[in-house]
Amino acid sequence: MSRRLSDLQGQVALITGGAGGLGSETANWLAAAGAQVVIADVSTEGLERAAAGCADAVPDAKPVETLVLDVTNSAAVRAAVVGIEDRHGRLDILVTSHGFPRDHRLTELTDVEWSDVINVCLTGTFFCIREAARLMTAQGYGRIVTLASRAWQGNPGQANYSAAKAGVVGLTKSVAKELGRKGVTANAIAPGLIETASLRNLETFEAIADRAVKANSIKRLGEPSDIAAAVLYLTSPEAGFLTGEVVHVSGGRFS
Template structure:
């Protein structure tokens, strides 16, 4: 498939996990992908994989919590490639703790990285998408948006992503820009492995426990989330906007 031939995509937090899988998937379907992470060096190995497979990608370093840096990063991508068609806001961190143990700095860091960064990236992208009357924005939310013990900061940020998505769909829809969100359940990534380590559980055992209470009896893989993101970023989803799609193996 070449659903993204001649399209330019930008994926944040793309050095690993869901972001890396998304960058690979978009490139495999023809997009030129800006693989964005905190430093270009971190993004480099994913770019090397894409290029080795015959795709087109560049590594871009950017602190997406810094609006000035975001503006410069988006301007660079558009200057180098002439356009920006797809924005995938994936960058995120966790700083889990119960409310009474959570420092204000950990609240602020998660809200800044997981929510405010999306505002900065969307605001920087829209001046390029609006005149083109074309754009696909996909934001990463989470099942934790429904509430999850020990994640008051993460849950609040990911719920905010859904409100941001619904509102931007209303504001940008008249310019033929689709804005949607994906809310994964448990996905086997280095981030979820780190969460397991912090609570003193072996990552494999943690995944097994999650799989037991998931209707499909397994955890998700980054490539499965990337496939849904790719659908929402494609013209196959041309009449889908303002939605949050939960991808969680049937969990309730």
């Protein structure tokens, strides 16, 4: 074997939602594999923390670039990808890790809560994939990984989030079928309950965690590294014959 597995030397990766727990951990893993990583988010402070965290975790990696980006602004997304092309000449990897829930029972769900979640989680993902695909198909290579959720199969109190994530799954599968002949793969990861700082800060964390662990086959919460490891494989050259899949990283909990 002439190369080590998951060697991303010379590749450029864009991670949206890169200031979050999953996005920042994924940035660490891709940077450790040799990629030039660009993390994008709406939070300047969060981006600074994530970049500093990556520098501490992977001191020998290329410095992570940061980009303030609203994924619901199609012109801004296009400018971001054009900027990456101008600086690096290519974009090999896109990981869409942005998104948030706004939970309410169906009859209490407001128009704004519906549209905000759909716009960020689904429409924002479409904008990012569309712009990345222009560059990836031209160069004849690309890896697209979307972060869906176990909720794509439906969750009570999450009609908006479940609909958005189900849309992300359908979008990913369509992209996989359309772009495979161009050397571009597209796969979705559906995390279960992952222990991040934002989850731990919830007042209901203990109850949510207890319920999840009881439902899981693997009796623990997920960790950001569980997701990052799956992303690393799906973005590697070795994953070139795998596309259109939904990988449940959920401890064995599927519904």
